[in-house]
Amino acid sequence: MPTLTPQRLTELKVHANRVREGIIRALLAAGSGHSAGPLDMADVFTVLYEHVLRHKPAEPEWDDRDRLLLSCGHIAPVRYSAMAYGGYFPVEELLTLRKFGTRLQGHPERVRLPAVETTSGPLGEGLAQGTGMALAAKMDGKSWRVYVVTSDAEHQCGLHWEAAMTAAKFKLDNLIAIVDRNFIQIDGSTEDVMPLEPFADKYRAFNWEVFECDGNDIAQVAETIEKAKAVKGKPSVIIAHTVPGKGVSYMEGDYTWHGKPPNKEQADQALRELEAERERILAHG
Amino acid sequence: MASALDGVAAMRLAELKDPANVKQVPTRNGFGEGVVDAGKRNRNVIAICADLSESTRMLGFKEALPDQYIEIGVSEQLLVAMAAGLASAGKIPFIASYAMFNPGRSWEQVRTTMALNETNVKIAGAHAGVSVGPDGATHQAIEDIAIMRCIPHMTVVVPCDSIQTKKATLAVAEMTGPVYLRFGREKTPVVTTEETPFELGKAQIFREGRDVAIVVCGILVYNALIAAQTLAKHGIDCMVINNHTIKPMDEETIVAAAERCGAVVTVEEHQVFGGMGSRVAEILAQRRPAPVEFVGVHDQFGQSGDPAELIEHYGMGAVAIEAAVRRAIARK
Ligand SMILES: Cc1ncc(C[n+]2csc(CCOP(=O)(O)OP(=O)(O)O)c2C)c(N)n1
Ligand SMILES: [Mg+2]
Numbered sequence: 001m002p003t004l005t006p007q008r009l010t011e012l013k014v015h016a017n018r019v020r021e022g023i024i025r026a027l028l029a030a031g032s033g034h035s036a037g038p039l040d041m042a043d044v045f046t047v048l049y050e051h052v053l054r055h056k057p058a059e060p061e062w063d064d065r066d067r068l069l070l071s072c073g074h075i076a077p078v079r080y081s082a083m084a085y086g087g088y089f090p091v092e093e094l095l096t097l098r099k100f101g102t103r104l105q106g107h108p109e110r111v112r113l114p115a116v117e118t119t120s121g122p123l124g125e126g127l128a129q130g131t132g133m134a135l136a137a138k139m140d141g142k143s144w145r146v147y148v149v150t151s152d153a154e155h156q157c158g159l160h161w162e163a164a165m166t167a168a169k170f171k172l173d174n175l176i177a178i179v180d181r182n183f184i185q186i187d188g189s190t191e192d193v194m195p196l197e198p199f200a201d202k203y204r205a206f207n208w209e210v211f212e213c214d215g216n217d218i219a220q221v222a223e224t225i226e227k228a229k230a231v232k233g234k235p236s237v238i239i240a241h242t243v244p245g246k247g248v249s250y251m252e253g254d255y256t257w258h259g260k261p262p263n264k265e266q267a268d269q270a271l272r273e274l275e276a277e278r279e280r281i282l283a284h285g
Numbered sequence: 286m287a288s289a290l291d292g293v294a295a296m297r298l299a300e301l302k303d304p305a306n307v308k309q310v311p312t313r314n315g316f317g318e319g320v321v322d323a324g325k326r327n328r329n330v331i332a333i334c335a336d337l338s339e340s341t342r343m344l345g346f347k348e349a350l351p352d353q354y355i356e357i358g359v360s361e362q363l364l365v366a367m368a369a370g371l372a373s374a375g376k377i378p379f380i381a382s383y384a385m386f387n388p389g390r391s392w393e394q395v396r397t398t399m400a401l402n403e404t405n406v407k408i409a410g411a412h413a414g415v416s417v418g419p420d421g422a423t424h425q426a427i428e429d430i431a432i433m434r435c436i437p438h439m440t441v442v443v444p445c446d447s448i449q450t451k452k453a454t455l456a457v458a459e460m461t462g463p464v465y466l467r468f469g470r471e472k473t474p475v476v477t478t479e480e481t482p483f484e485l486g487k488a489q490i491f492r493e494g495r496d497v498a499i500v501v502c503g504i505l506v507y508n509a510l511i512a513a514q515t516l517a518k519h520g521i522d523c524m525v526i527n528n529h530t531i532k533p534m535d536e537e538t539i540v541a542a543a544e545r546c547g548a549v550v551t552v553e554e555h556q557v558f559g560g561m562g563s564r565v566a567e568i569l570a571q572r573r574p575a576p577v578e579f580v581g582v583h584d585q586f587g588q589s590g591d592p593a594e595l596i597e598h599y600g601m602g603a604v605a606i607e608a609a610v611r612r613a614i615a616r617k
Contacts, residue, residue, distance in 0.1 A: 031419075032418075032419045032420075073423065098419035098420075098421070098589045099589065099590065100588070100589065100590030100591065100594050100598070102589060105421040105422070105423075105589045106419045106420040106421035106423075106589045107420060107421050107422075107423040107424065109422065109423075119423060120423070121420070121421070121424060122385065122423055122424075123359050124359065153336065153358065153359050156357075156358035156360050157359055157360060158360065158362060185336050185358070186336045186337060186338075186339070187336050187337070187338050187339075187356060190358075193336055193356055193358045194336075194356070194357060194358025194360070
């Protein structure tokens with residue numbers, strides 16, 4: 001049974017499109033920051049904030065909320081944009097990204113913006129913290145879950161695998177990791193820089209339940225998360241295959257967009273493309 | 286009494302009179318040029334990078350000397366420990382990442398595999414200081430000098446501009462032993478010239494003076510020189526010392542400067558706890574007590590912002606240095 005009605009699916013597609021728009025506008029205003037990763041994870045963050053998470057945007061520190069951790073902090077613009085469009089703060093605040101005094105730091109900071117749960121940016125530290133949170137929930141008999149969004153190149157960090165081993169040891173079925181498998185990192189393709197394949201097998205060998213899906217297909221992402229939630233006795237990972245720069249033609253698939261923002265002209269083109277896509281979604285679903 | 290400063294004239298510097306015309310080049314560029322030259326001079330010099338080849342300026346090395354270049358991905362602990370292994374087998378590895386991650390993340394590997402092991406590994410810590418700007422606190426290494434200078438055998442160098450960073454890179458390639466070389470991201474004023482001498486462990490007098498000695502390292506040397514120029518107009522005569530080698534520090538020059546001026550201001554883009562200024566204070570407390578004022582970050586984290594804005598906000602601009610000089614004089 002599909003988890004989303006056709007009408008809801010269309011709404012979420014439009015929402016993800018808006019989230020991408022927010023990313024482009026924030027990056028343009030900031031004049032620095034990362035483009036490819038945030039754009040490719042807009043669909044996953046839309047599904048998480050609008051469909052999956054048990055949370056209260058008006059009460060971000062509600063005790064029983066699900067915890068969403070962004071381990072690869074450099075893709076913060078997608079989280080900030082999804083939060084803004086999800087009602088956590090005004091969309092216009094996105095334009096303060098990376099500026100002096102902002103809550104929207106270049107890499108997320110929990111003390112300035114508690115709803116981000118953890119401070120991140122230095123790669124490879126999210127799963128370990130998520131493991132700690134999931135373990136605490138188990139110890140206290142709590143029903144909230146922990147979702148950790150992590151990039152593929154973070155899997156070159158030893159700490160990530162130390163956490164993976166630990167989450168399996170403690171059978172943390174309240175922990176779901178979602179990997180942005182976009183095959184890019186700063187110096188090029190992940191498989192050239194430091195090969196990660198066979199990727200799914202690594203998690204299987206660490207005693208995780210492994211799912212794969214098209215991370216730019218909202219229906220698939222939603223269904224896959226539902227399946228992961230049903231797993232008992234071990235943690236789950238969802239390998240979300242994404243297209244870096246998704247939604248902006250000249251960025252798609254190009255690793256050089258990892259860490260730079262669009263200029264005015266490029267941003268205008270991106271916003272025009274996103275608007276055309278929005279009209280297409282509204283016309284055809 | 287004979288002084289270490291006797292007969293020492295101030296170094297010749299680039300023309301600094303009109304700040305708007307000073308050449309601005311990132312210190313990391315000097316590292317990029319130096320490491321390629323070092324690799325050409327000695328084929329045992331290798332460069333290892335952890336997914337940051339362009340921003341650490343190792344890309345030129347990769348292109349010029351591909352057989353001496355190793356890419357390992359996002360693995361800073363591996364970066365150090367593997368380099369120690371390569372060094373044990375005769376290589377001279379330069380390992381580059383952001384200072385926050387190397388030596389930030391890799392500290393215990395640095396201590397054990399590099400220093401305790403006495404291996405000939407050179408760490409290049411890029412993007413140090415709050416001047417990395419909009420990336421924010423997570424990427425602003427302002428504790429790295431402290432955590433490196435407390436390790437036995439470690440040499441710690443913080444050059445003041447791109448030209449000096451190139452000279453320092455070549456100098457550390459020539460010496461044997463573990464080294465931490467620190468540099469920044471932003472374009473910063475080039476104060477030295479190709480002709481300005483550079484010697485590891487030898488502090489440089491960039492301006493002579495008798496009232497206060499400003500002891501400074503890294504990109505803030507320029508701000509210190511500007512502060513000294515302004516203060517001179519108000520009759521305050523500052524000595525400016527470019528204290529590029531934090532470890533081993535040039536004690537004689539520091540002591541002689543305190544002797545001559547009777548008060549010291551230290552300036553660094555770093556926490557004031559444990560950094561270059563702390564070392565100056567340790568030396569003076571033992572050998573020539575004098576009032577010391579510390580310019581740097583005072584027990585805070587950085588944050589996102591424009592680099593220049595952050596330098597001002599955290600009290601490391603020329604005006605803040607002037608104020609520190611006046612405080613030091615008042616304590617004489
Ligand atoms: C520990 C650590 N080392 C290095 C960096 C610098 N850095 C930022 S993102 C990145 C890798 C980018 O690849 P990936 O994580 O897959 O993100 P994507 O480009 O796909 O968005 C690196 C090396 C960092 N943030 N943390
Ligand atoms: Mg990636």
